[in-house]
Amino acid sequence: RSLRVAVIPGDGIGQEVMPEGLACLRAAAERYNIDLELDEQFKDWATCERYLETGSMLPEGWKEKLSTYDAIYFGAVGMPEKVPDHISLWGSLIQFRREFDQYISLRPCKLMPGIPCPLSNKKIGDIDFWVVRENTEGEYSSIGGKMFPNTSREFVVQDTIMTRTGVDRVLKYAFELSNSRPKKHLTSATKSNGISISMPYWDERVLEMSKSYQDVKVDKYHIDILTAWFVLRPELFDVVVGSNLFGDILSDLGPACTGSIGIAPSGNINPEGDWPSLFEPVHGSAPDIAGKGIANPVGMIWAGQMMLEHFGFKDAADTMMRSIEIALESGGENIRTPDIGGKGTCQSLGSHIASLISKI
Amino acid sequence: RSLRVAVIPGDGIGQEVMPEGLACLRAAAERYNIDLELDEQFKDWATCERYLETGSMLPEGWKEKLSTYDAIYFGAVGMPEKVPDHISLWGSLIQFRREFDQYISLRPCKLMPGIPCPLSNKKIGDIDFWVVRENTEGEYSSIGGKMFPNTSREFVVQDTIMTRTGVDRVLKYAFELSNSRPKKHLTSATKSNGISISMPYWDERVLEMSKSYQDVKVDKYHIDILTAWFVLRPELFDVVVGSNLFGDILSDLGPACTGSIGIAPSGNINPEGDWPSLFEPVHGSAPDIAGKGIANPVGMIWAGQMMLEHFGFKDAADTMMRSIEIALESGGENIRTPDIGGKGTCQSLGSHIASLISKI
Ligand SMILES: CC(C)[C@H](C(=O)O)[C@@H](O)C(=O)O
Ligand SMILES: CC(C)[C@H](C(=O)O)[C@@H](O)C(=O)O
Numbered sequence: 239r240s241l242r243v244a245v246i247p248g249d250g251i252g253q254e255v256m257p258e259g260l261a262c263l264r265a266a267a268e269r270y271n272i273d274l275e276l277d278e279q280f281k282d283w284a285t286c287e288r289y290l291e292t293g294s295m296l297p298e299g300w301k302e303k304l305s306t307y308d309a310i311y312f313g314a315v316g317m318p319e320k321v322p323d324h325i326s327l328w329g330s331l332i333q334f335r336r337e338f339d340q341y342i343s344l345r346p347c348k349l350m351p352g353i354p355c356p357l358s359n360k361k362i363g364d365i366d367f368w369v370v371r372e373n374t375e376g377e378y379s380s381i382g383g384k385m386f387p388n389t390s391r392e393f394v395v396q397d398t399i400m401t402r403t404g405v406d407r408v409l410k411y412a413f414e415l416s417n418s419r420p421k422k423h424l425t426s427a428t429k430s431n432g433i434s435i436s437m438p439y440w441d442e443r444v445l446e447m448s449k450s451y452q453d454v455k456v457d458k459y460h461i462d463i464l465t466a467w468f469v470l471r472p473e474l475f476d477v478v479v480g481s482n483l484f485g486d487i488l489s490d491l492g493p494a495c496t497g498s499i500g501i502a503p504s505g506n507i508n509p510e511g512d513w514p515s516l517f518e519p520v521h522g523s524a525p526d527i528a529g530k531g532i533a534n535p536v537g538m539i540w541a542g543q544m545m546l547e548h549f550g551f552k553d554a555a556d557t558m559m560r561s562i563e564i565a566l567e568s569g570g571e572n573i574r575t576p577d578i579g580g581k582g583t584c585q586s587l588g589s590h591i592a593s594l595i596s597k598i
Numbered sequence: 599r600s601l602r603v604a605v606i607p608g609d610g611i612g613q614e615v616m617p618e619g620l621a622c623l624r625a626a627a628e629r630y631n632i633d634l635e636l637d638e639q640f641k642d643w644a645t646c647e648r649y650l651e652t653g654s655m656l657p658e659g660w661k662e663k664l665s666t667y668d669a670i671y672f673g674a675v676g677m678p679e680k681v682p683d684h685i686s687l688w689g690s691l692i693q694f695r696r697e698f699d700q701y702i703s704l705r706p707c708k709l710m711p712g713i714p715c716p717l718s719n720k721k722i723g724d725i726d727f728w729v730v731r732e733n734t735e736g737e738y739s740s741i742g743g744k745m746f747p748n749t750s751r752e753f754v755v756q757d758t759i760m761t762r763t764g765v766d767r768v769l770k771y772a773f774e775l776s777n778s779r780p781k782k783h784l785t786s787a788t789k790s791n792g793i794s795i796s797m798p799y800w801d802e803r804v805l806e807m808s809k810s811y812q813d814v815k816v817d818k819y820h821i822d823i824l825t826a827w828f829v830l831r832p833e834l835f836d837v838v839v840g841s842n843l844f845g846d847i848l849s850d851l852g853p854a855c856t857g858s859i860g861i862a863p864s865g866n867i868n869p870e871g872d873w874p875s876l877f878e879p880v881h882g883s884a885p886d887i888a889g890k891g892i893a894n895p896v897g898m899i900w901a902g903q904m905m906l907e908h909f910g911f912k913d914a915a916d917t918m919m920r921s922i923e924i925a926l927e928s929g930g931e932n933i934r935t936p937d938i939g940g941k942g943t944c945q946s947l948g949s950h951i952a953s954l955i956s957k958i
């Protein structure tokens with residue numbers, strides 16, 4: 239089987255971690271005979287340089303062009319000193335999510351070997367769950383406005399929109415994912431005790447959908463106490479599903495609780511494959527360390543691993559995952575990057591993982 | 599000076615921790631000659647028993663009656679097996695917040711001696727900040743509705759409303775609080791990179807208000823990464839201000855990060871004193887342990903401490919705080935309640951603290 243991937247490194251450390259991600263993907267493709275096309279013609283797309291030169295993050299016709307790929311392998315975007323984030327992000331990443339209907343955002347929260355956990359007394363295996371986030375509607379709407387501007391009576395209204403289509407499809411994905419895991423346990427993030435229209439509707443749809451998944455154990459927590467449980471008892475969770483905003487919060491908090499926020503990946507998925515899905519590291523462009531060659535490439539590599547897994551290349555994905563784990567656990571001081579206590583470089587860690595992928 | 603307080607223990611362990619809170623307040627009042635009235639005629643108000651008998655949580659005329667007090671000292675409400683939370687809470691606590699315009703919710707996030715911290719490597723003094731939450735508007739509005747019900751085109755709209763009055767007054771409170779503290783550091787919770795109308799408005803008002811507080815160092819974080827920093831570097835914070843929803847989340851997450859969610863207090867404050875303010879423990883009615891006499895009374899006592907502090911009884915409040923700390927640090931096995939590793943009871947811990955208040 240084949241996989242066609244558009245490679246967009248973007249800004250800052252995106253350009254540095256991308257070659258390591260590509261090297262690992264190539265090693266996996268070679269070993270498992272995957273017909274993998276990694277198209278690198280998009281080096282200057284979704285960069286702030288381009289925005290500064292041309293006034294837009296992407297060239298005309300970007301949508302048609304990218305539509306022909308199965309996936310986008312994305313680095314990072316942003317140069318906040320020169321271009322405000324709402325321009326660079328909304329002009330690239332957020333636009334991809336919407337226009338390619340990547341209605342699932344998927345992020346692992348997993349304790350990794352060799353990565354210190356900020357929570358006390360947790361060991362490998364204790365924390366290993368997924369956050370599934372609705373990625374297109376909900377609290378992120380542009381409907382609303384301001385009344386009585388510049389007076390003391392001024393107020394703004396911002397609409398949250400939840401559609402049956404939008405809610406049901408993310409719930410379905412989350413139920414399917416839960417059903418495929420040994421624990422079959424789904425946690426829904428809500429706030430129906432305070433937010434009285436949208437969140438009760440969310441709960442109602444969860445209840446309805448649960449009827450089609452009798453084997454999945456479902457529970458719900460209000461978002462306030464749910465964030466507390468992420469810290470106090472993260473071992474409670476298997477799959478957690480939330481609205482656009484709640485999912486956004488939980489998918490930063492989850493990786494923070496495992497200490498892996500600097501190395502975690504993220505999938506922006508169109509499950510039907512009608513449009514390309516996008517895989518990226520959670521970390522941003524990190525202007526402060528860009529150009530120094532010390533960025534940790536694991537987020538980029540792990541994003542590649544998620545991409546192979548999503549498209550069904552299970553053996554290759556498993557080998558990539560094990561290689562990442564071995565490197566984090568036993569990679570020596572000269573291999574590890576400074577953020578995880580070493581003196582190595584982006585390249586030393588990246589090529590170590592690539593060589594593990596070829597040989598373990 | 600005098601203070602008139604309406605005492606409402608409510609449901610479950612509210613009835614058990616209240617006597618300990620009252621004993622400690624009486625000890626403080628006696629020692630510091632405070633003319634403190636603790637009116638206990640409200641024993642059956644805001645109880646689910648009352649709701650089951652009469653169909654409402656509060657008697658008629660409750661508002662006029664409670665309006666004559668400076669403060670409400672509140673236990674906990676809820677018997678979810680018999681009365682749904684949205685009835686018991688919206689019929690009591692949430693109604694008080696709205697009708698008494700308690701537009702500030704204030705909660706301490708503080709590492710306490712003798713309470714294990716779920717974060718690794720934190721010591722006393724590392725975490726000591728306040729969360730200030732807007733408590734009347736924002737995401738908790740009842741405006742919105744459903745379109746195309748029971749069809750596949752069904753959707754709901756829920757409005758978030760932020761008024762200049764509502765936003766400015768909570769910001770003013772937060773700036774004043776920051777200004778009164780040594781670090782003079784205020785952190786604003788936002789999400790203006792994703793939620794495009796209400797949150798940029800919030801940011802705009804923060805910027806405007808900051809002009810009147812030149813000494814206060816202000817920064818802002820998006821809510822997703824802010825929750826991550828609560829776990830990774832809670833020592834960054836001094837005062838954190840957020841909208842109704844963001845404040846709700848942060849004021850559960852903060853106490854969770856210090857391990858004190860079971861003993862933390864909460865103030866629902868009308869700063870002008872036009873209406874009574876309400877002080878309560880963060881924990882709920884805990885039906886599972888109610889009636890066993892083992893509830894931890896510290897949240898209730900600490901809420902009383904916050905009440906005295908709010909009304910300017912500084913010496914008494916300081917002594918209460920030190921007494922709580924001493925009890926948590928050195929109270930023996932027979933004094934501590936089971937939740938903090940002892941074999942004691944609600945009463946053993948409560949009366950130990952009361953006696954410390956009288957004598958330290
Ligand atoms: C019970 C619920 C409506 C309430 C809130 O969200 O305000 C609670 O979580 C709180 O923080 O007091
Ligand atoms: C940059 C921002 C708009 C974005 C979001 O909130 O979706 C980010 O936080 C993310 O999670 O990818």
